Amino acid sequence: MKLEIINQNQHSSSAIIPTLRVLHLAGSCVSDFYYNLSILYAKEVVQPVGVSSYYAVVHPDGLWQLGTSLDSLSEKMSLQDMTPRLPQIDVVVPHMFCFPGMTSFRAFFEDILGIPVVGSPSHCTSLATNKAQTRSVVSASGVRVANAQQLRRGDTLTMKPPFVVKPTSEDNSLGVTLVWDESQIEAALDKGFELDETLLVEDYIPGRELRVAVVEREGKLQVLPMIEYLVTEEHPIRTVHDKLELQSDGTPGKQPEKPTVKPICPANVTPELFEKLGNAAKTAHIALGCRDYSLYDFRVHAETNEPYLLEAGLFWTFGKISMITRMLQADGQSLEDVVLELWSTAAGRTRVACGSLFKWN
Secondary structure: OEEEEEEOOOOOOEEEEEEEEEEEEEEOOOOHHHHHHHHHHHOOEOOOOOEEEEEEEEOOOOOEEEEOOOOOEOOOEOHHHHHHHOOOOOEEEEOOOOHHHHOHHHHHHHHHOOOOEOOOOHHHHHHHHOHHHHHHHHHHOOOOOOOEEEEEOOOOOOOOOOEEEEEOOOOOOOOOEEEOOHHHHHHHHHHHHOOOOEEEEEEOOOEEEEEEEEEEEOOEEEEOOOEEEOOOOOOOOOOHHHHOEEOOOOOEEEOOOOOOOOEEOOOOOOHHHHHHHHHHHHHHHHHHOOOOEEEEEEEEEOOOOOEEEEEEOOOOOOEOOOHHHHHHHHOOOOHHHHHHHHHHHHHOOOEEEEOOEEEEO
């Protein structure tokens, strides 16, 4: 960390305080949808005392901008021109949701440039971004998942409705359809294949939907108060419209003020159910190789009260509108204190040789 000298006043002595130099990584080279989604969250990032922020933003055309805020960015430039212009940075905080943003760009900054990244490493996010692979890994560690089939074009579907069709590597419920009868199957598959070459067809679990977060604090896995999404018979699953207000061109504008499926935090769960969900989330966190924090969606079966993991979301943009932030606030914790702790811990990680691999201390 850089040390800055700050004069308290002309009569007092100088005080030396550490400044954590943070690079906020935002935008997307994939689409306007993911670019706007990233910027929406990056605008809301908390700025704890003792942090000096810088921004690197990539656009769908592949060009980059740099600046001390999103309102004061440079002219566009190539990645080759951008890299040598980066200032001294202690840690990277990613605010990207597209597949390269969740994977390749994390690897570039951490593994190639050698700057620690807050959150899970790229090999972990690559795994968790694929819903089918996530299911396989967590179920092998004892986390319950629904019966499912992975499907490519031309494959024979063996599942029977009701089931949910979803692209394996998309987020925010893009391309997701709940199929109640066979007449809806063709349209649901066509919708999914528009976004991904591989689909996950998964048994529909009737019951409650809850989101569970795990945060690493002082070497321990902490489970925060949970969020419940109040699904109903009319709206049994969440759609993209419950998560984002879409503009006329289909790009995200903001979070909806009155989503059809309303979230509540903290969720009203019994101690027994909280323990079941918390243990499943912590098991998934370890099985996937997560770091710093992780987030999971579960369905709790209406008849058996058993939780089924739907997917992992290894993102937290550290803003007021983020889900983990809402959970922290419901727990009475200070967002600024937790964020500064996690960022500072990440900045202190160093790579050490480990056979043919590297690991982080």
